[in-house]
Amino acid sequence: MKTQHTTTQWYSADRMHEMTKTWLSELHFIKDEQLFLEDLISDYSQKISNDDIYIKAQNAATALQRTKRGNHKLITDLTTHENQLSIMVDGIDQLDKEQQYKTNHVEFTKTISQFFYDYKAVKFEIFKLVKDLMKTDKQDPKL
Template identity: 40%
Template sequence: MKTIQTQVRYVEWLSPKDMHLASQEWLSELKFIKDEHLFFEDLITTFTSQLIESGKFSENKEIIDAVNRSQKRNNLLIEAIKVHENDLQIMVDGIDQLDEEKAYTKEHSGLMIAIADFLKEYKSLKTQLFSIIKKIKKEDKQKHLIDKK
């Protein structure tokens, strides 16, 4: 007798209101991240000379490139959520369109996974960037103290 492995998926039923609220929360969080990206750009601009002169130029360049990729992905997610929000009409129009409603729910689940992945990567990127800037600030402070003596 052979055992067949199956994957059990539990799909939580979400009402249109729940999906709307989730989309609004995602938009809010991604717009905040968009503002943080502007802060990161300013931070990188401020510390450009230290980022270039340090011995880890290639590593720093990779982080800067990752910030740029993160910014692009964030913008794409914002646009995808806006389109997703506009398509919510399918769920609340009172007309039974089972295929369209199922596709919308599937799209919502996909967005949920994509945003969770993005936020995880973003948090890691943010930690790495702040670690580099923190190290640069420490080195500057040490140089300043040495120069004072």
């Protein structure tokens, strides 16, 4: 039987700083994008006449709200994390705190990756919904 060894990647303070800045930038962009997607759903929801599509629109709107809350929490948590980076570079040996900071950073890596994956799935569903509504709109311009 083979034993799996999990290795934890430790990043330098500079690398962790750059990663956090990049994540925050992407999350702020997503925040703006979410406003656009809300408007898109709202604009096209008025044209829904099919119950099935209405349910899909409601589910998409609910999922988008969930990603908005998750995005806000991640921005808040990452900003705090970024502000605590001084633990790594202050020249004072605080091994427990430094170790915890690194562990937290690795957890953020996983959390951010999962959030981006989930958000892209929600965005895909919204675009698919709007595309279908646009097709319906073209077929019956009275809507």
